[in-house]
Amino acid sequence: xxxxxxxxxxxxxxxxxxxxxxxxxxxxxxxxxxxxxxxxxxxxxxxxxxxxxxxxxxxxxxxxxxxxxxxxxxxxxxxxxxxxxxxxxxxxxxxxxxxxxxxxxxxxxxxxxxxxxxxxxxxxxxxxxxxxxxxxxxxxxxxxxxxxxxxxxxxxxxxxxxxxxxxxxxxxxxxxxxxxxxxxxxxxxxxxxxxxxxxxxxxxxxxxxxxxxxxxxxxxxxxxxxxxxxxxxxxxxxxxxxxxxxxxxxxxxxxxxxxxx
Ligand SMILES: [Zn+2]
Numbered sequence: 001x002x003x004x005x006x007x008x009x010x011x012x013x014x015x016x017x018x019x020x021x022x023x024x025x026x027x028x029x030x031x032x033x034x035x036x037x038x039x040x041x042x043x044x045x046x047x048x049x050x051x052x053x054x055x056x057x058x059x060x061x062x063x064x065x066x067x068x069x070x071x072x073x074x075x076x077x078x079x080x081x082x083x084x085x086x087x088x089x090x091x092x093x094x095x096x097x098x099x100x101x102x103x104x105x106x107x108x109x110x111x112x113x114x115x116x117x118x119x120x121x122x123x124x125x126x127x128x129x130x131x132x133x134x135x136x137x138x139x140x141x142x143x144x145x146x147x148x149x150x151x152x153x154x155x156x157x158x159x160x161x162x163x164x165x166x167x168x169x170x171x172x173x174x175x176x177x178x179x180x181x182x183x184x185x186x187x188x189x190x191x192x193x194x195x196x197x198x199x200x201x202x203x204x205x206x207x208x209x210x211x212x213x214x215x216x217x218x219x220x221x222x223x224x225x226x227x228x229x230x231x232x233x234x235x236x237x238x239x240x241x242x243x244x245x246x247x248x249x250x251x252x253x254x255x256x257x258x259x260x261x
Contacts, residue, residue: 002097009106010090017085018054020114021078027128028118042070054082077117085113091247101144101196105246107136108193112239115186119235125182134189141196153196160195160202161188167206183234190238194245200253201245209234209241 022037029041038047038057045067051060061075088109096102111133115125145154165188172179187206195202217232224230244252 002094005098005102006090006093009093009102010086012106013086013089013109014082015054016089016110017082017113018057018078020081020085020110020117023114023129024077024081024117024121025073027126028122028124030126040065040068040070041073043068054078074121081113081117085109088113088243091243095247099144100147101141104137104140104144104196105193107133107140108189108242108246111137111189112242116236116239119182119233123180123231123233125180125186125235127182127185130182130185130189134185134192137189137193141192153198156199156202157192157196160199161192164188164191164195164202164206179234183238186235186238190242194242194249197246197249198253200257201249204249204252204256205238205241205245207241208244209237212240213237 019037022033025031025041026033036046038051039045040047043065045065047057047060048066050056058076058079061072061078064071089106092105092109093102096105111129114129115133118129119125141154141157145151165184168179168184168187172181172184190205190209191202194205213232213234216237217230220232221227221230
């Protein structure tokens with residue numbers, strides 16, 4: 001049963017992740033989500049039939065628009081988004097199984113992937129992705145909680161969300177250049193979802209985010225040769241931390257807090 005849930009969720013991740021390109025491209029560039037969804041970003045010519053097929057889409061995007069010749073800015077990105085979404089959603093499903101809160105974590109996965117892609121491209125975390133995702137995750141967590149009365153989990157989710165938001169807000173207030181307000185909001189969402197699994201899981205999410213962020217940030221600083229002026233978006237690390245906490249949180253929390261127990 002759990003294997004089936006994982007397989008179906010991962011397959012859904014492939015389809016959803018591929019379509020996330022529309023959200024990432026349009027909302028990242030502050031353009032409306034109007035039809036036709038797959039259109040040339042320069043001349044708005046609707047894409048041909050081949051561009052609507054997920055894998056063929058990459059080849060079409062590389063060749064460029066048939067009318068004006070403009071190439072998609074990131075021809076490979078739909079395939080990358082599809083693959084990453086499938087792995088993350090499949091990982092969440094493997095951890096949670098047929099749990100009533102799984103839909104909340106599927107939405108979380110899609111939101112983390114989309115927000116990371118926009119942040120990597122534009123150094124911004126768009127509210128137009130984050131707010132609807134946060135609302136959907138909160139409602140779906142509540143529905144999953146009501147399903148079998150795990151109100152302690154819901155309370156921990158709320159506590160972790162508020163604590164993460166406040167902690168990141170303090171960092172943002174002290175160092176606004178290092179930590180944008182988008183990161184503060186995203187931290188609240190990560191706290192909400194990982195906190196539902198346990199306060200230890202939320203702690204693991206932020207610990208992993210800072211460890212990954214410092215390691216990768218240092219490497220980028222050295223490689224780019226720009227030293228401390230290098231700007232590295234933090235959103236993808238918060239997302240990676242959340243994935244670590246959901247998928248591998250149980251053993252890490254045990255190792256950190258229950259040694260010798
Ligand atoms: Zn065109």
